[in-house]
Amino acid sequence: MERHVLTNTSAVLRRAWHCVAESEEVTEEPSRVWLLDEPWVVLRVDGAVRAFVDRCPHRSAPLSIGSVVDGELRCAYHGWRYDASGTCTAIPALGDDARIPGRACLVRPHAVTERFGLVFLAPDEPRCALPRADLLGDETFAVARCRSVRTHVGAAQLVDNFMDGAHFPYVHAASFGVRDATAVDSGEVVEDGWTVSSTFRAPYRNHDDPAVEEGTHPLVQPHTVRKVGRADLICELELSFELTGGSFRILYAVTPERAGTTRIHKVIARDDLHHSPGRIERVAADEDIVLGEDLRILERFDDASLDVSNRTEISTRADRLSVAWRRLLVRATADDEAARSGSGGANPGPKLS
CATH class of the missing domain: 2.102.10.10 (Rieske [2Fe-2S] iron-sulphur domain)
Structure with missing residues (x-):
């Protein structure tokens, strides 16, 4: 199998939208x-x-x-x-x-624009359109930006981590993860052009539900997770809580700035905070903690690149969404190579065990 390795300088990422700044940073x-x-x-x-x-x-x-x-x-x-x-x-x-x-x-x-309080730039014509403008909901949603963070973790590694759900009970046990909920059903993956998505159910420690403090709702609650990955470095997430009827949405965009520097942007929106002053800011601060939990693992990796077709890694059904996202980038890389050489045929990517 031909190897396809993504780094923060991979040419395949030129045909994509990237968040390069927060809106107020551009004057x-x-x-x-x-x-x-x-x-x-x-x-x-x-x-x-x-x-x-x-x-x-x-x-x-x-x-x-x-x-x-x-x-x-x-x-x-x-x-x-x-x-x-x-x-x-x-x-x-x-x-x-x-x-x-x-x-x-x-x-x-190719283009530069603003959306979600962020500035996006596409060096070449992007394969995917930007996430729709109503991704973060309507006037019933409270919206906030999380703290922007720089790290030496590769941008593709960060997206691969975001697509994964099997690490929740281990990496996020101190925040929203449930320690004994180790079995993961990542749901069927839907492929649509240059996007992949899956919807699945999982337990969640919902600290943001005021009924938990009142004793009328349990802390661990069922919720439905919908994740969307694209042939770029922008992800979408929506959590739907059955007990509260609430929705929690996240836009996650990572920027491959330089070979050893990636900038992380996260914008969140919730419609179950009842416009309580300061609550969305507290949720954003909690999301900063969640990111820190991920980085404590990822920043210990020896290599900041991501080999999306390396068979030395073992993938299982629990990894279906991240594998599908990797295949998107394998296909995009192969398509770029085919366009340059005048040939065709993309490698489908890694298999599941």
Whole structure:
């Protein structure tokens, strides 16, 4: 079997949306973000987010150390100016009647946009659309962002972990996991284009249910889990609680910034908090603890890459969703290779035991 190894610099991840910043981090002052080991400059022009490869085509100075003048990005090195489309409008050293070379333009991504209070950038045309705008619910949902975290764990490893449910009783025993609920039915996997999903039932320690403190509901409650993975590094999760009728939704987006740096973003929404002041913030803080539990394991791994087709790993039925997600990336990698070579045929990926 041909090996397909994902790292934070894998070219297959160029055809994907990536969260590169929180919305308030992008201002009218240019700033640098990293994606797939490539620097980008991001800024706002007339309120809209713009992004370009962080390199002036004149003498390769980083544009992120420049400034915005009259709505245009000005390079700090020689003052060359670029409009919102990245076209050069002025070369001060040549005067007002300068003949501007046709190649004097900035490299733009395929697209950049904002959603969920985050800024997303797609270097090349993405295989998947961004998650739908109503993913986090309507006005009945309270929404909060969790603390953004940087780690040396590989981005693909983090998604692989998010797709997995068999670690809950062990890694999350101190938070929501149930120690003796070790048997896992991960549900049937539904494949739809470049997405995979599964829905299954599992016990959950629902600390956020006020009826638990009142003694009318047990702490351990049944709930339905729906996870969605895509041919990128953005995941969706919805928990539905039978006893409360509540819904808990999570958007999980990890950014492969550089070879040894991944940034993690998580946005949560719940409709069972009855708009109680401060409760959604407490839930977000609890989710920070959950992430910390994952990182305590993942940051001890010896390798930050993920071999999505390595048969030295043993996969079982409990791993169906993570295996299906790995197969998406195997197929995407093979499709990219086929496009470059003019051939076809994607490897289906690892088997289940």
